[in-house]
Amino acid sequence: MMGVFEELKARGLIAQMTDEEKIRDLLDHHKIAFYIGFDPTADSLHVGHFVQIMVMAHMQRAGHTPIALFGGGTGMIGDPSGKTDMRKMLTREEIDHNIECFRNQMGRLVDFSDGKAIMANNADWLMNLNYIQFMRDIGVHFSVNRMLAAECYKQRLERGLTFFEMNYMIMQGYDFYELNRRYDCMMELGGDDQWSNIIGGVELIRKKSAKEVYGMTFGLLTTSEGKKMGKTEKGAVWLDPNKTSPFDFYQYWRNIGDQDVEKCLKFLTFLPLDEIHELTNVETGEQINHAKEVLAYEVTKLIHGEEEAKKAQAGAQALFGAGADTEHMPKAEIKDSDFVDGSASLLDLLLKVKFIPSKSEGRRLIQQGGLTVNDQKITDVAYELSVKNFAGGSVIVKKGKKKYLKLILA
Known part of the structure; x- marks a missing residue:
């Protein structure tokens, strides 16, 4: 041994x-x-x-x-x-x-x-x-x-x-x-x-x-380019679930670079080395994505417990078409009072729930085709959501390729 x-x-x-x-x-x-x-x-x-x-x-x-x-x-x-x-x-x-x-x-x-x-x-x-x-x-x-x-x-x-x-x-x-x-x-x-x-x-x-x-x-936890890991557009990746949610924590590890998966599995999990080698000595993108999912699940389980890791995994699978429900997707609530005559600016709502850092960033996203609502690409920076959009209970907003939010009208 x-x-x-x-x-x-x-x-x-x-x-x-x-x-x-x-x-x-x-x-x-x-x-x-x-x-x-x-x-x-x-x-x-x-x-x-x-x-x-x-x-x-x-x-x-x-x-x-x-x-x-x-x-x-x-x-x-x-x-x-x-x-x-x-x-x-x-x-x-x-x-x-x-x-x-x-x-x-x-x-x-x-x-x-x-x-x-x-x-x-x-x-x-x-x-x-x-x-x-x-x-x-x-x-x-x-x-x-x-x-x-x-x-x-x-x-x-x-x-x-x-x-x-x-x-x-x-x-x-x-x-x-x-x-x-x-x-x-x-x-x-x-x-x-x-x-x-x-x-x-x-x-x-x-x-x-x-x-x-x-x-x-x-060794310090750095990427293959030598940059320190643990930073996102929202700031540091914290171990406190109130500062970085288990879902966001899971997604951080799920989205790391292909070249960094093996190092993170070795540094941050207790998986046996031969199992890590088997997970990472692969040729296809699908196989390396599986290794990332294993990494994300294992580190989330260590920090937040098995139940939260399973929830985060289920939420991620829902976002990426694995057939799960959206129960564990990141959520934010808005109220009737946020609407005027049944409508509200999409950018105003997303800024209020902190899904975008600023309206200018939101406009840039829309102009670059990086914002969707219920899988519909938004092209108008003045786009408004209607109360009627929430007839099914919620609206799914996607930013870029991997950031999702479930807007709920409370």
């Missing part, structure tokens, strides 16, 4: 390691505590966090103990990695609320019962530090020259990097030190953009405690 190190490597998840031979031995022949940090900068995890949670789940299944570290302290600063500007500063209340949201979402993939995983909050040791003492004990071990050479800081120097943000690497390193001291945490994991921060923690523990600990990063 494949060990967890080989499993992660075969799935293409591993990017960089501090010591491959020792990490392989630790993961395949020992049981360790490891941690991944999550800064609560929003009230929901998003697709960018998905890979990190999957790695935690793989490691836990192999018998290791995950520590999910919530950045109640570091979130007060914000990680400058990958950012061109300083992050918005959040209040303590906003951070605490976001952490609670993260806890609930993460529990779908990581088992926190009976000590099988640990939730920690770095506010417990960061918020009451004495700054002078902290700098004497910890800051002295960090070289400013080396910090400025790190990629996470280097890309910010032209736009301006505050001393406030410079402290982030020191605090993240101190997190690893504290988790090692409290829980014998032997490894920090994170996205590949965290490599410099992880190295800082590994070296701090070596200098302060004379212990060998390890760091490993995994």
Whole structure:
């Protein structure tokens, strides 16, 4: 049976390691505590966090103990990695609320019962530090020259990097030190953009405690063109069903590029590798579309549960002519008061229910032949819907090739 190190490597998840031979031995022949940090900068995890949670789940299944570290302290600063500007500063209340949201979402993939995983909050040791003492004990071990050479800081120097943000690497390193001291945490994991921060923690523990600990990063979720995945015209793809509906979540994965299906199946599902190879080693568009449907169903099931995944699947099948009903299609309600003398502008209605971002965008869609109502292509930008159009209870609007909405007159 494949060990967890080989499993992660075969799935293409591993990017960089501090010591491959020792990490392989630790993961395949020992049981360790490891941690991944999550800064609560929003009230929901998003697709960018998905890979990190999957790695935690793989490691836990192999018998290791995950520590999910919530950045109640570091979130007060914000990680400058990958950012061109300083992050918005959040209040303590906003951070605490976001952490609670993260806890609930993460529990779908990581088992926190009976000590099988640990939730920690770095506010417990960061918020009451004495700054002078902290700098004497910890800051002295960090070289400013080396910090400025790190990629996470280097890309910010032209736009301006505050001393406030410079402290982030020191605090993240101190997190690893504290988790090692409290829980014998032997490894920090994170996205590949965290490599410099992880190295800082590994070296701090070596200098302060004379212990060998390890760091490993995994690849970021990017398309075959190198662009980060998880963005749509509506913004980020969230794991919270109130921010990104299970149907939209399903459709996001159903519509990814053909070249990205295999990577996403490896990164974001627990399907066996030989099954993934069979799904993706295909020649026809119909076969790759089947692989996309499997991907969409599996990831939606992991995040939203089997029932919601089945609903999303049924809704998608209805849209693409598989013979299912339209019960689970995305819906929006309009009212009699939206009509004047029994009619209303189609663009006004679609703007009201946020199916289009603006009237100008709606006009462009119509002019380019990209908007239909009940399979009828709309060519008039002044097109009006009548109350009589809703005699059957609803109207189906289609935008482009893959965006549908069921308008219901309430």
